[in-house]
Amino acid sequence: MALDQQQVRDIAELARLQLDDNQIAEYQKNLSSILDLVDQLSAVDTSSVEPMAHPLDAVQRLRADAVTEENQRDHFQQCAPQTENGYYLVPRVVE
Amino acid sequence: MHTKTIAEIARDLAAGEYSSVEITTDLLNRVKQLDGDINSFITVTGEQALAQAKAADERRAAGQAETWTGIPMAHKDIFCTDGVVTSCGSKMLSNFAAPYDATVVEKFNQAGAVSLGKLNMDEFAMGSSNESSFYGPVANPWNKDHVPGGSSGGSAAAVAAGFVPGATATDTGGSIRQPAAFCGVTGIKPTYGRVSRWGMIAYASSLDQGGCITRNAEDAAMMMNIMAGYDAKDSTCVEQPVPDYTSTLNDSLEGMTIGLPKEYFSSDLSADMQQAVRDAISEYEKLGASIKEVSLPNARLAIPAYYIIAPAECSANLSRMDGVRFGYRCDDPQDINDLYKRSRGEGFGGEVKRRIMIGAYALSAGFYDAYYKKAQQVRRLIKNDFSAALKEVDILAAPVSPTPAFKRGEKTSDPVEMYLEDIFTISLNLAGMPGMSIPCGQVNNLPVGLQLIGDYFAEDRLLNAAHKFQQATDWHLKTPAGI
Numbered sequence: 001m002a003l004d005q006q007q008v009r010d011i012a013e014l015a016r017l018q019l020d021d022n023q024i025a026e027y028q029k030n031l032s033s034i035l036d037l038v039d040q041l042s043a044v045d046t047s048s049v050e051p052m053a054h055p056l057d058a059v060q061r062l063r064a065d066a067v068t069e070e071n072q073r074d075h076f077q078q079c080a081p082q083t084e085n086g087y088y089l090v091p092r093v094v095e
Numbered sequence: 096m097h098t099k100t101i102a103e104i105a106r107d108l109a110a111g112e113y114s115s116v117e118i119t120t121d122l123l124n125r126v127k128q129l130d131g132d133i134n135s136f137i138t139v140t141g142e143q144a145l146a147q148a149k150a151a152d153e154r155r156a157a158g159q160a161e162t163w164t165g166i167p168m169a170h171k172d173i174f175c176t177d178g179v180v181t182s183c184g185s186k187m188l189s190n191f192a193a194p195y196d197a198t199v200v201e202k203f204n205q206a207g208a209v210s211l212g213k214l215n216m217d218e219f220a221m222g223s224s225n226e227s228s229f230y231g232p233v234a235n236p237w238n239k240d241h242v243p244g245g246s247s248g249g250s251a252a253a254v255a256a257g258f259v260p261g262a263t264a265t266d267t268g269g270s271i272r273q274p275a276a277f278c279g280v281t282g283i284k285p286t287y288g289r290v291s292r293w294g295m296i297a298y299a300s301s302l303d304q305g306g307c308i309t310r311n312a313e314d315a316a317m318m319m320n321i322m323a324g325y326d327a328k329d330s331t332c333v334e335q336p337v338p339d340y341t342s343t344l345n346d347s348l349e350g351m352t353i354g355l356p357k358e359y360f361s362s363d364l365s366a367d368m369q370q371a372v373r374d375a376i377s378e379y380e381k382l383g384a385s386i387k388e389v390s391l392p393n394a395r396l397a398i399p400a401y402y403i404i405a406p407a408e409c410s411a412n413l414s415r416m417d418g419v420r421f422g423y424r425c426d427d428p429q430d431i432n433d434l435y436k437r438s439r440g441e442g443f444g445g446e447v448k449r450r451i452m453i454g455a456y457a458l459s460a461g462f463y464d465a466y467y468k469k470a471q472q473v474r475r476l477i478k479n480d481f482s483a484a485l486k487e488v489d490i491l492a493a494p495v496s497p498t499p500a501f502k503r504g505e506k507t508s509d510p511v512e513m514y515l516e517d518i519f520t521i522s523l524n525l526a527g528m529p530g531m532s533i534p535c536g537q538v539n540n541l542p543v544g545l546q547l548i549g550d551y552f553a554e555d556r557l558l559n560a561a562h563k564f565q566q567a568t569d570w571h572l573k574t575p576a577g578i
Contacts, residue, residue, distance in 0.1 A: 051475065058288070
């Protein structure tokens with residue numbers, strides 16, 4: 001399945017990835033060939049097959065609704081690019 | 096000292112042949128002198144290693160030593176290490192000093208092991224040649240123009256080069272078994288859920304599994320004794336008792352039936368690779384096993400199914416790399432969307448971006464049934480094939496890769512060609528069963544691996560079969576020239 005260049009730009013936008021204009025053609029070629037590879041699946045009859053999400057068909061384990069973690073905000077914010085007063089700083093979102 | 100196994104070092108330390116500080120110093124010097132050409136380490140934590148070694152020697156002097164006290168090793172740079180950069184091979188995390196230890200790291204620390212540092216890998220574990228690392232490619236110690244395999248290429252190369260006797264590693268589609276095969280060392284990918292994934296940076300969460308690379312099966316059993324087990328912090332980790340994997344290594348193989356999946360001995364495999372694997376299988380017959388042909392009829396669908404499931408899961412997992420809470424942030428972002436897009440566009444390499452985009456596409460509105468659901472259905476067909484085969488036989492034996500280690504740059508221009516490298520390993524991750532790679536021959540002076548596959552939680556049986564083979568052969572004792 002071949003993607004066109006606009007589709008590549010749309011997917012990059014969905015995935016929040018900045019691509020240079022001169023890279024679009026290469027992504028178009030490579031992504032199209034990967035989709036060709038996976039399109040082999042469409043020929044398989046899976047009408048009665050239950051999808052498999054977990055190799056051991058395990059169900060989500062639940063725990064008691066009790067506080068188990070202590071607040072480590074300062075510790076965890078040490079690796080943040082920019083913080084102030086305990087908040088993560090990003091460019092202004094609301095004018 | 097640098098070719099000793101974990102078991103030998105444990106014995107030597109207990110006998111007082113040398114101290115942990117002595118062997119740690121010796122190995123750190125080797126890394127300093129020789130890793131420039133191999134590039135297996137991203138970060139060497141020499142001071143911390145010597146402090147751990149000194150503490151281990153003091154515990155031993157106080158009569159408190161246990162099996163792992165003072166044994167040197169290293170971690171794949173996908174495992175979070177408290178206060179030490181955990182890059183996952185990416186520019187995105189090149190400034191990320193993890194604020195905590197992964198469960199696996201904590202377990203080795205608790206056991207008294209000495210970590211020499213963090214090992215190179217394909218970026219976010221996406222690759223089969225260790226060429227996608229932000230920190231540059233790793234050279235294969237057997238021939239430095241060739242790749243070590245991937246994604247755990249640093250782990251395999253470091254063991255093969257005699258820098259550490261064992262290393263942690265991870266396997267999402269073959270990332271332990273293929274580099275182990277390419278570097279002539281031993282690797283085990285445990286059952287999905289056997290080893291905690293907590294603090295192991297996620298690529299494809301329903302496929303990722305931590306394991307190890309060592310010189311032989313006995314050492315792999317010793318590492319598994321530390322790594323395996325339930326962890327409440329990983330909701331997919333399985334609550335199952337952990338046996339002592341070293342206690343069954345010497346069990347007889349008399350009466351064991353080994354299945355050969357006929358689809359894995361097809362034209363994809365060159366004649367000389369085929370011969371090396373078949374010779375290994377003959378060795379098993381001498382050890383008392385019987386051989387039976389089995390079939391995995393959906394084997395050819397594994398790569399297409401994987402390249403939906405893994406990218407879909409990675410596109411979700413890697414959305415946390417957004418330049419806000421940790422990791423790389425672009426300079427001078429104009430607005431929030433610009434911050435996300437440029438941080439991610441500049442922080443990720445090409446292969447990671449391709450997989451994120453395939454995943455985003457496959458999960459986008461209207462395509463879910465055609466791609467992700469379809470792949471999950473095919474995944475069950477693949478698992479059913481393995482379960483049916485393992486009803487007829489005890490374990491399966493197969494090649495690990497279609498060729499020995501290829502040359503650097505040979506497969507980088509076409510991603511699909513690189514993906515096909517994993518044709519014999521990838522289906523096992525979809526099924527979730529355990530697998531090993533052990534050295535079984537050489538082609539063109541490069542190592543060849545034999546893959547052993549077992550049913551869920553049959554790691555003990557695989558380690559037993561691998562150990563018996565290594566008692567009868569010497570492929571695992573061969574080292575690269577000059578090592």
